[in-house]
Amino acid sequence: MQKTSLISNGAYNPKEVEDKIYQLWEKSGFFNPDKLPPRHKKPFTIVIPPPNVTGELHIGHALNATVQDILIRRKRMQGYKTLWLPGTDHAGIATQNVVEKKLRKEGKSRFDLGREKFIEEVWKWKEEYGNKILNQFKKMGSSCDWSRTRFTMDEGYSLAIKEAFLHYHKKGWIYRGKRVVNWCSRCATSLSDLELEYKEEKGKLYYIKYPLKDGDNNFIVVATTRPETMLGDTAVAVNLKDERYKKLIGKIVVLPLVNKEIPIIADELVDKNFGTGAVKVTPAHDLIDYQIGQKHKLESRQVISERGKMIEVPKKYMDLKVEEARKMVVEDLKIQNILEKEEDYAHQVPKCYRCNTTVELIPSLQWFLKMEELAKLAQTQVKKGKIKFHPKSFEKPYLDWLKNVKDWCISRQIWWGHKIPIEGENDVLDTWFSSALWPFATLGWPASAKATARQARKSDLKTFYHTNVLSTARDIINLWVARMIFSGMEFMKEIPFEDVYIHATVLTRDGQRMSKSLGTGVDPLKLVEEFGADATRFGIAYQIMGNQDMKFVTDNILMGKKFCNKIWNASRFVMSQIQNSKYEIKKPTPKTPADKTILKALEKTIKLTDKNLDNFEFGKSAHTLYDFFWHDFCDVYIEKSKEQKSEATNKILFYVLLNSLKLLHPFMPFVTEEIYQKLPALTLASIRRSGRGRPVKNKKKCLMIEEWPKN
RNA sequence: GGACAGUUAGUUCAGAGGCAGAACGCUCCGUUCACAUCGGAGAGGUCGCAAGUUCGAUUCUUGCACUGUCCACCA
Numbered sequence: 137m138q139k140t141s142l143i144s145n146g147a148y149n150p151k152e153v154e155d156k157i158y159q160l161w162e163k164s165g166f167f168n169p170d171k172l173p174p175r176h177k178k179p180f181t182i183v184i185p186p187p188n189v190t191g192e193l194h195i196g197h198a199l200n201a202t203v204q205d206i207l208i209r210r211k212r213m214q215g216y217k218t219l220w221l222p223g224t225d226h227a228g229i230a231t232q233n234v235v236e237k238k239l240r241k242e243g244k245s246r247f248d249l250g251r252e253k254f255i256e257e258v259w260k261w262k263e264e265y266g267n268k269i270l271n272q273f274k275k276m277g278s279s280c281d282w283s284r285t286r287f288t289m290d291e292g293y294s295l296a297i298k299e300a301f302l303h304y305h306k307k308g309w310i311y312r313g314k315r316v317v318n319w320c321s322r323c324a325t326s327l328s329d330l331e332l333e334y335k336e337e338k339g340k341l342y343y344i345k346y347p348l349k350d351g352d353n354n355f356i357v358v359a360t361t362r363p364e365t366m367l368g369d370t371a372v373a374v375n376l377k378d379e380r381y382k383k384l385i386g387k388i389v390v391l392p393l394v395n396k397e398i399p400i401i402a403d404e405l406v407d408k409n410f411g412t413g414a415v416k417v418t419p420a421h422d423l424i425d426y427q428i429g430q431k432h433k434l435e436s437r438q439v440i441s442e443r444g445k446m447i448e449v450p451k452k453y454m455d456l457k458v459e460e461a462r463k464m465v466v467e468d469l470k471i472q473n474i475l476e477k478e479e480d481y482a483h484q485v486p487k488c489y490r491c492n493t494t495v496e497l498i499p500s501l502q503w504f505l506k507m508e509e510l511a512k513l514a515q516t517q518v519k520k521g522k523i524k525f526h527p528k529s530f531e532k533p534y535l536d537w538l539k540n541v542k543d544w545c546i547s548r549q550i551w552w553g554h555k556i557p558i559e560g561e562n563d564v565l566d567t568w569f570s571s572a573l574w575p576f577a578t579l580g581w582p583a584s585a586k587a588t589a590r591q592a593r594k595s596d597l598k599t600f601y602h603t604n605v606l607s608t609a610r611d612i613i614n615l616w617v618a619r620m621i622f623s624g625m626e627f628m629k630e631i632p633f634e635d636v637y638i639h640a641t642v643l644t645r646d647g648q649r650m651s652k653s654l655g656t657g658v659d660p661l662k663l664v665e666e667f668g669a670d671a672t673r674f675g676i677a678y679q680i681m682g683n684q685d686m687k688f689v690t691d692n693i694l695m696g697k698k699f700c701n702k703i704w705n706a707s708r709f710v711m712s713q714i715q716n717s718k719y720e721i722k723k724p725t726p727k728t729p730a731d732k733t734i735l736k737a738l739e740k741t742i743k744l745t746d747k748n749l750d751n752f753e754f755g756k757s758a759h760t761l762y763d764f765f766w767h768d769f770c771d772v773y774i775e776k777s778k779e780q781k782s783e784a785t786n787k788i789l790f791y792v793l794l795n796s797l798k799l800l801h802p803f804m805p806f807v808t809e810e811i812y813q814k815l816p817a818l819t820l821a822s823i824r825r826s827g828r829g830r831p832v833k834n835k836k837k838c839l840m841i842e843e844w845p846k847n
Numbered sequence: 848g849g850a851c852a853g854u855u856a857g858u859u860c861a862g863a864g865g866c867a868g869a870a871c872g873c874u875c876c877g878u879u880c881a882c883a884u885c886g887g888a889g890a891g892g893u894c895g896c897a898a899g900u901u902c903g904a905u906u907c908u909u910g911c912a913c914u915g916u917c918c919a920c921c922a
Contacts (some may be wrong), residue, residue, distance in 0.1 A: 146882060334919090341857080360922060407921055415922050424918045484919090497920095529851060533917060536850080539918085610917070646860080647915065678870085681860065684852045685915060689859050691871040694884085701884045709881030759869080774881075785918085 153810045158274060160809070164838050167217045168281045169600075170214070173841065180216035181603040183575050183633075185616075188227035188232050188286060189266045193273075195642045195650060195676075195688055197758025198660035201276045202673045203607050203639055203680070204755060208279055210749055211803035213844035219600050220279060221578055223286035223371055224266045228567035229323055229331075229490045232552040235261050251551050256550045260743065262287075277669045277805045279840070282663065283597070284580040288570045289554065294579035297570055298557045300627065301695035306559075309506040310546075316419075316426045317545055319498045320488035321444030322492055327488060328504050328566060329542070330615045332495055332759065334484040341413065341481035345474040346372060349388040351395060356384060359411025359478055362421075362459040367394055367449040368696075369440035371417040371430055376402040380415050386662060392474055393465065394450060403428045421497050431446065440496050458496065503547035503556060503563065511538045514622040516633050523621060526752045527682070530613060533696045537614045549660055572619035575603050575632035582627075606633040609641065611685070638753050640686035647687055663693055669698030670804035674758060676805055681755040699762060700807045703800065706770050707811045710789045713777070721794070724787040728780060732786050734773040735831055737764060739785040742845045745799050760801060765796050795845045804842070812839035 137660030165171035182204050188198055204220060214216040222614040235258045246254040264280055266287065273280060286293065287386045318327040332377030342363045345355035356372060369391050374381035379787060384404045405424055408416055419436040420430025429436055441447045446461045453461050469475040486495040501596060510577065517523045518531055525531045546557060546566045573581070584595035602624070617636055624632030642650055650657045663672040667690075679686050703734065720826045726732040741764040748757035770793055777785045792813075 147884070148882095357921085362922075365922095405920090410921055422922070424863080424922070425920095427920085480910095483922090527852095530917095533850065536920065613917085639914070643915075647853095648916085679859075683860090684917095687859065692857065695870060698882095698884045701882065705882035705885090707881085712881070755860090763869085770882085771886090778880080 142811070143476045143559040145610075146705060146708070148668075148701045148805065148807060150670065150700065151424075154275075154669055154806045157806050157809050157813075158277065159815070161279065161838065161840060162282075162792060164840070165836060166179070166212070166841050167220075167279050168283055168623045169217045175215050176212070178212040178216050178219040179219065179366050179600050180208070180606050181221070181600040183221045183578055183603050183609070184223060185606070185608045185612075186223045186225035186286075186571070187225050188230050188263045189269065189419055190227055191228045191265060193269060193660055195658045195660055196639075196783065197272075198276060198663075198672065199676050199680070199686075200607055200639055201273055201278050201643055202611070202676050202740060204605075205276070205636065205673075205756060205805070206677065206749070206802040207605055207607070209805060210782055210844060211839065212279070213798065213801070215843070216488075217599075219281055219284070219596075221284050221600075222270060222278070222282060223281035223578060224262075224269060224272065224288070224572075225500045225571055226289045226553065226567065228553040228564065229325065229550055230567075231258060231261065231324065232550050232625065233430075233490050235552075236545045246551065254551055262289075262682065270319065275664050275669060279805070284578070287648060288567075288574070292580070292583060293570065293577050294469070294554060295583060296573050297554045297565065297683060299398050299582040300556050300569075300573055301565070301624070303627070304505060308342040309509070310503060311506070312501065312503050313497055314501045314502070315545075316421070316423060317500050317502055318495045319442060319500060320491065320493050321442065322491050323488060324442060326500060326545055326547065327495060328545050328568075328634055330490045330568075332486040333489045333492075334683050335487050336482055337485045338480065338482050339485075341411065341480045342478050342535050343476040344392070344416075344496070345476055346392060346416075355366075355474070356381070356389060356414050358416045360416055361481060362418075362462070363465045364446070364458060364706070365418045365439065365454075366391065366416055366465065367453060368418045368420050368437040369394075369398060369416045369432045370419060370429065371432065372396050372400045373403045373417050374400065374414045375404065375406040375408045378406075378408045381414060384601055392472060394469055400434050401428075401434075403431065403527050420499050422496060424602060426497075436499060438499055440498055442498065442500070444493075444496060456495075459543065469481065486691045491668075502545050504543040505546050505569075507541045507543050510622040510626065510734060511541045513625040514618045515537050517621055517625065522631050523634060523636060525638060527638065527840070530610060530636075530638050534613055534618060538618060558717070563675065568619060571616055572623040573627070574843050575606075575620055575624060576628050584785065601628060602631050603633045605637055608640045609635040609637055613638065635752075640683055641681055642688050643685050645687055645689055658688060661691070662784055667693045667697040667698060668806070670700050670807045671803075674699060674803050677754045678758040678762070679755060680758075682753065697803075699766070700804065702766055702770060703796075703804070703807055704811065706765070707793060707814075710793045711815070713786050714790050721746070721791070723793050724784065727782070727784045728776075728790070730773060730776040730802060731785070734768060734792055737768040738795055741768075741845050742795070742799065742847055749802075750830065761796075761800055761803065765800070769793075769796065797839060797844050798842055801839050801842075809839045812842070 161167065184204065185200065187193065208218050208220045208378065224302055239245060242523065249257065285549045318329065318332055320327055332509055339361050341359050341361055343357050343359050344363065345357050348356065357371060372389055384400050387400050388397050391398050405428055417425045417428050419425045419434050420438040421440055437448065439446055439449050440458060444458055446456045455463060456464065458767065466475065488495055515535055518534060547563040548566055548568050549563055553567060554570055555561065556563050556565055577595040579601050584597045587595065620632050624630060660672060670816060671693050674696035678692045727733050741760055745757045745761045748760065777789055797808045797812055
């Protein structure tokens with residue numbers, strides 16, 4: 137029979153469709169806002185949160201790609217000049233680490249290669265994995281403008297970095313100084329506070345007797361979790377108001393194991409109620425102690441090196457690793473009978489967020505960016521409501537963080553990254569220094585900002601900045617979002633985006649964090665392979681219900697696959713009915729109660745979908761569309777249509793199908809586009825009209841740029 | 848230590864001051880008629896715990912417990 141020729145097979149096979157359709161889209165040029173038809177005037181922009189070029193995508197990327205593509209595709213259909221700008225992040229430490237890991241397998245270290253060779257290796261890695269990642273986005277159906285793909289270390293971007301750094305430098309906001317900083321001895325670099333991950337460890341609280349110099353057998357007992365740092369103590373501190381110790385202030389103790397004389401001082405930072413109320417002061421390896429040291433002009437004695445080993449200590453401890461030194465110090469204290477007691481003590485230990493090594497605090501010469509003014513810029517925009525978080529509850533922690541923010545240590549002692557643009561400087565910039573410029577550096581800043589007025593008028597920067605939505609994960613709100621906001625205000629004098637959508641964090645079924653090392657990660661491409669891209673997208677979107685967390689299950693993706701098939705088959709049925717008819721796009725007149733009901737339901741579905749998507753309620757809109765299509769349309773109306781069998785019924789079948797395809801397209805672009813392409817051209821020609829309302833023949837292009845349904 | 852979120856069917860989640868819902872899974876029945884990736888029927892829940900408000904609470908309030916995340920210089 138002829139009717140089967142429209143869509144020949146009863147089962148939808150994504151593998152036969154997806155690559156073909158993606159090529160059709162790419163060929164159409166419509167991913168590129170400049171090539172969209174004239175009706176697309178007002179810009180709508182999303183810049184992708186650039187994935188690290190460390191490896192492959194995880195399910196969180198798939199979630200975010202789905203969200204962004206839904207937003208972009210709907211806006212495109214609504215007639216916006218849409219740009220979804222893609223790119224990747226060089227991700228300094230992270231990428232350097234994966235390449236080092238690879239080298240280690242070959243028995244080499246980065247030092248064997250030397251800086252230049254090593255960086256060459258990282259570039260090779262970047263080429264391979266950067267492209268892989270972008271291809272993975274394509275497989276998900278992402279409608280990015282690939283002609284505008286950027287990388288945080290491409291040529292233009294490097295100019296942006298220099299411009300930004302020198303700008304701050306000129307303002308006097310960048311300074312260099314020796315400070316106690318977070319130090320990862322494995323990565324051999326400083327880290328900002330945001331790059332630490334605290335993990336609870338069961339340690340001990342050691343109570344150590346420090347003997348008074350001129351007090352027969354008198355002691356002052358200090359409590360510490362880090363006995364090995366006592367080798368660098370330069371004072372003991374108590375609270376001035378602490379009656380117990382009042383008499384001792386100003387006296388001298390003899391530091392055990394080292395035999396150095398150090399003073400007992402008073403400082404308000406000491407908590408009377410913790411431990412014994414007396415603390416050892418190690419200005420070189422603790423932040424509070426550093427502050428106390430500054431105030432009291434104490435000597436700072438560094439005893440832990442950049443490689444995490446003991447230095448400048450009595451011979452027997454020299455060169456020991458920190459943990460080994462701790463053991464030996466405790467043993468020696470026991471031998472000398474000056475370890476009063478030890479208590480179990482659980483505390484939060486800072487770890488390097490990239491390699492999980494315990495982070496030490498050590499004094500080091502670093503570059504800092506003053507945050508006082510910048511933090512204000514970032515706060516104001518959110519307080520004034522110029523930038524809105526969705527959900528709104530994320531604004532509070534954002535503002536809290538900015539209120540207490542310290543100067544930003546922007547130098548890193550690694551090799552992979554932007555060199556600090558100062559003569560003779562070997563360090564590179566924190567990778568987040570470059571991501572902070574992403575929304576405008578990707579659009580041509582600073583080059584186009586300096587162009588002639590005429591060029592600038594036409595520039596991407598002018599057209600697409602500020603962008604509209606930023607969709608990202610909540611763990612980088614401070615690390616990234618805050619910094620983009622103050623950078624945007626500082627350099628562009630304008631917000632970088634209006635809406636910040638914080639998507640759910642994807643957890644495993646058991647509520648655990650997804651982790652490659654634990655083997656609990658899910659590869660989105662395997663899902664695409666097994667269920668198809670539309671099913672994966674729909675299944676993910678279906679689960680986005682506004683919670684902070686999302687326990688990921690494939691059940692919904694299976695449902696998505698079945699839904700694709702349902703859409704496919706319903707379309708086959710409708711096409712078999714409308715074969716010899718001509719149909720108009722305008723709303724048909726209902727003749728029966730069933731007609732009336734389905735048109736009403738469609739109207740309601742359009743309204744709800746618009747409302748939900750405007751509010752970033754992706755799950756709700758997916759539910760609404762599913763219920764409408766499967767139940768209202770297929771279960772009820774299509775069944776009814778088999779009884780009604782009339783020309784009027786066919787008109788309604790076609791009308792409802794076409795509008796459903798449009799509504800579903802942002803969620804399931806492949807299957808809907810494929811069906812649209814199979815709709816008879818004759819029919820469609822009659823529904824497409826020119827500006828003057830005359831029919832235009834054979835103008836059918838893509839569902840991707842069809843007009844979004846209106847009520 | 849602070850903040851935010853969650854706790855409802857075997858699983859993942861909706862829901863609303865008045866008979867407890869969906870999807871997947873499970874059980875039974877049904878293939879000439881778009882689709883077995885389907886259709887129909889069914890089993891399955893003290894709505895985390897406790898108190899309060901109310902004629903009535905799974906829903907509102909408070910407290911607690913547990914889970915997750917973010918923030919935090921208590922050694």
